[in-house]
Amino acid sequence: MKQCSLLLFLAFFSSFSIAQKLTAEEMKLYDLMMDYRKAYGLPSIPISKSLTTVARTHVKDLQDNKPDQDSCNAHSWSSKGSWSPCCYTPDHAQAPCMWGKPRELTSYRGDGFEIAVTKRDSFRNNLEISASLALERWKLSPGHNAVIINKGIWQDKHWKAIGICIGPGYAVAWFGEEPDK
DSSP states (O other): OHHHHHHHHHHHHHHOOOOHOOOHHHHHHHHHHHHHHHHHHHOOOOBOOOHHHHHHHHHHHHHHHOOTTTTTOOOOSSSSSSSOOOOOOOTTTHHHHHTHHHHHHHHSSSOOOEEEEEOBTTTTBBOOOOHHHHHHHHHHHHHHHHTTTTGGGGOOOOOOOEEEETTTEEEEEEEEEEEOO
């Protein structure tokens, strides 16, 4: 019994310390997403240090290098970092180049599946994006919404890890089926 209590304490402490690394707005987005999932009878997803690292790295790349131009969308990665570049097109033909980013950038062992939202003005300046705006836009997008609430092609996925980042102009969330080690 003592060992079980210790394991529960360690699991809680581990999640708590990772959650402490999220900003207040990122934590708000996490809470809003988990409340939304709960409304569908779905469990909460533990915050992942690895997937949060991937999320932060991707938002920084999007902000600094703007790989999401022309036919490349916000799942794209530039050639200006310690990762392989990726032009993610609307037809999803390059999806594997995005799915492998967690293994490429961290010790995470599984694929990662990203949802992203952008907010820019007509001059392509990055504007602030809030947690509530990010979730509302994802809810209005059938593809992004399906990832969050495990519908359609995502119905058999059992998310065991999530990483979140919000930065000027972008909010991203990464989902994974492998628990973070």
